[in-house]
Amino acid sequence: MTIQGLIIQLLSGISTGMVIFLIAVGLSLIFGTLKVLNLAHGALYMLGAYLCYWISSALSDVGGSFWLALLFAPLIVALFGGLVEFLLLRRIYHRELLDQYLLTFALILVIGDLIKLLWGVDFHMVPIPWPLNGPVIFKGLVFPRYNLFLIFCGPVIFVGLWALMRYTKLGKVIRAITHSREMANALGTNVPMVYTVVFMFGCWFAGLGGTLIAPLTSAMPGMDMIILIECFVIVVIGGLGSLSGAFLGSVIFGLVNAFGILIFPRLAIAFGFILMIVILIFRPWGLMGKPE
Amino acid sequence: MMEQIGKAKTGLQAIWILAVILLFAGLPLVLPLSWLSLLTEMLILALAACGLNLILGYAGMVSFGPAGLYAVGAYTTALFLVYTELPFWLAFVAGPVFAGIIAIVIGWFCVRLTHVYFALLTLAFAQIVHTILFEWYAFTKGDDGIVGIPIPLLLNSIPNYYYFSLGVVCICVALIWMIVNSPFGKTLQALRENPERTEFIGINVRLYQLAAFVLSGFFLGVAGSLFCGFNKNVFPAYAHWMKSTEMLVVCLLGGIYNFLGPIVGSLVYILLDKVITSYTHYWPLVLGLVVIALLLFLKGGIAGAFAEKLITKRQKAI
Numbered sequence: 001m002t003i004q005g006l007i008i009q010l011l012s013g014i015s016t017g018m019v020i021f022l023i024a025v026g027l028s029l030i031f032g033t034l035k036v037l038n039l040a041h042g043a044l045y046m047l048g049a050y051l052c053y054w055i056s057s058a059l060s061d062v063g064g065s066f067w068l069a070l071l072f073a074p075l076i077v078a079l080f081g082g083l084v085e086f087l088l089l090r091r092i093y094h095r096e097l098l099d100q101y102l103l104t105f106a107l108i109l110v111i112g113d114l115i116k117l118l119w120g121v122d123f124h125m126v127p128i129p130w131p132l133n134g135p136v137i138f139k140g141l142v143f144p145r146y147n148l149f150l151i152f153c154g155p156v157i158f159v160g161l162w163a164l165m166r167y168t169k170l171g172k173v174i175r176a177i178t179h180s181r182e183m184a185n186a187l188g189t190n191v192p193m194v195y196t197v198v199f200m201f202g203c204w205f206a207g208l209g210g211t212l213i214a215p216l217t218s219a220m221p222g223m224d225m226i227i228l229i230e231c232f233v234i235v236v237i238g239g240l241g242s243l244s245g246a247f248l249g250s251v252i253f254g255l256v257n258a259f260g261i262l263i264f265p266r267l268a269i270a271f272g273f274i275l276m277i278v279i280l281i282f283r284p285w286g287l288m289g290k291p292e
Numbered sequence: 293m294m295e296q297i298g299k300a301k302t303g304l305q306a307i308w309i310l311a312v313i314l315l316f317a318g319l320p321l322v323l324p325l326s327w328l329s330l331l332t333e334m335l336i337l338a339l340a341a342c343g344l345n346l347i348l349g350y351a352g353m354v355s356f357g358p359a360g361l362y363a364v365g366a367y368t369t370a371l372f373l374v375y376t377e378l379p380f381w382l383a384f385v386a387g388p389v390f391a392g393i394i395a396i397v398i399g400w401f402c403v404r405l406t407h408v409y410f411a412l413l414t415l416a417f418a419q420i421v422h423t424i425l426f427e428w429y430a431f432t433k434g435d436d437g438i439v440g441i442p443i444p445l446l447l448n449s450i451p452n453y454y455y456f457s458l459g460v461v462c463i464c465v466a467l468i469w470m471i472v473n474s475p476f477g478k479t480l481q482a483l484r485e486n487p488e489r490t491e492f493i494g495i496n497v498r499l500y501q502l503a504a505f506v507l508s509g510f511f512l513g514v515a516g517s518l519f520c521g522f523n524k525n526v527f528p529a530y531a532h533w534m535k536s537t538e539m540l541v542v543c544l545l546g547g548i549y550n551f552l553g554p555i556v557g558s559l560v561y562i563l564l565d566k567v568i569t570s571y572t573h574y575w576p577l578v579l580g581l582v583v584i585a586l587l588l589f590l591k592g593g594i595a596g597a598f599a600e601k602l603i604t605k606r607q608k609a610i
Binding site: 037084088091092096097099100101102103105107108110111112114116117176225229230233236240266267269270273274276277280281284 | 350354356401404405407408412413415416417419420423424427475511533534537540541544548574576577579580581583585587588
């Protein structure tokens with residue numbers, strides 16, 4: 001294999017890793033703060049992809065319809081998530097893991113079928129938006145411009161989120177609650193409201209990931225399950241609840257996938273799981289997490 | 293006096309159990325074949341859920357991947373029947389035994405972790421099983437599954453296979469009943485309530501958890517082998533976490549802190565499935581709403597809520 005080929009493989013691995021990072025970081029954020037493993041996260045991502053198709057095709061006469069979808073689809077997903085948190089999730093925070101698992105699993109079924117009711121079971125293509133359609137040609141390397149855009153998005157979101165957690169009041173409150181819910185509550189923080197905000201924020205990321213992936217893979221049924229399992233792998237590798245862990249995990253996962261396919265095409269999926277098992281056995285808190 | 297009441301209670305229980313078994317045994321005389329095969333499916337699901345509940349409800353270990361061991365049982369039986377001349381009975385026994393052996397390997401790693409990490413590790417192992425079944429095309433036929441598995445003539449009719457399943461499920465459920473009521477079972481419940489204290493009184497927590505995991509894997513394997521013979525086809529989807537979640541939903545539906553919970557749950561689940569799918573394609577939507585309603589309004593599951601009512605009634609009577 002040529003050097004060019006390797007670089008292309010590297011870039012495509014990182015670009016898929018960056019999309020999964022957006023979803024995984026939402027999952028990790030919600031787990032870190034709310035201590036709930038949100039299985040419905042993949043379904044919310046799928047909702048984002050369908051909303052992207054819906055908005056961009058409804059406004060296809062207007063120029064830049066994709067960019068409007070990029071603005072509104074994640075917001076709608078976040079609002080939907082807020083509703084779910086307010087009506088359902090907050091009733092089960094004190095319950096056992098199994099109850100949380102089943103409630104969020106029930107949401108997968110409900111959201112999946114609602115999407116089927118609204119948009120049917122067909123694939124829905126979303127054209128790659130201007131000005132990102134077409135390739136970038138650099139020293140004999142040909143690479144899609146849109147994937148380069150995704151590689152750019154990942155670190156921007158990561159740094160933005162890191163700064164938010166580090167330097168804003170909201171970030172401080174979230175870190176305080178993650179550290180000790182009772183103490184934050186006793187000091188006068190409105191914990192339930194912060195929970196709703198964090199959950200909506202996590203859902204916004206899922207919606208954003210869905211919107212960004214729609215031009216690449218189109219919106220289709222079943223995409224929620226695939227991404228969910230991949231997110232599990234990533235957050236476990238990086239450490240449940242750790243933002244930098246989600247980033248590192250996504251890059252590792254993207255690369256393992258991209259190069260695994262070259263070496264053992266049939267077993268590429270298994271590599272992620274094997275990595276996850278190894279991490280869980282030797283370092284269950286993940287590469288960037290802290291032991292409990 | 294108390295002893296006499298206790299004896300009378302056990303006697304009453306025995307009569308109830310006998311009545312239910314007789315009822316199930318008599319059903320082929322009145323039910324049409326389609327319902328009978330549905331009932332066979334329910335029995336197998338009930339056994340899988342009871343096996344899962346051994347760790348879920350009794351030992352408090354939430355597994356996200358029981359379907360992995362279920363599929364190991366099903367595929368072992370299927371592969372022996374297709375590739376070797378082994379008699380059906382031996383292939384049938386090989387399924388659970390192999391599932392138990394795999395459970396030792398998986399469990400050995402899993403019991404080192406707790407809570408969400410334990411759950412995720414079981415999920416990862418189940419996904420590995422799924423990947424192997426899906427990708428090892430030369431051996432497992434991948435996505436096409438293994439179809440047309442040869443079954444002895446004797447079991448090749450719906451009523452006969454129903455009776456075979458009823459027998460196997462009754463024996464296994466009785467075994468599980470003996471396990472959970474043995475000192476071993478009581479210890480499991482103790483470590484569900486408080487692992488630290490259980491360790492303090494000299495119990496090797498991990499060893500007990502591993503034993504429970506292996507036993508649970510064995511019974512999941514029995515259910516898988518039974519289903520392999522029932523369906524005569526096996527597919528990688530048996531190991532998928534959708535199947536795992538189906539088992540978890542069944543346990544929850546009936547109630548995980550009640551021995552009969554998984555059995556009641558599987559009956560309700562299969563009936564709901566049958567009734568709802570005859571009205572609408574959107575069965576997952578209805579199932580999702582039912583699960584949400586159950587979680588919010590009926591915490592102990594159907595059997596749990598029923599048992600609670602019974603207890604309050606008795607207290608009032610006293």
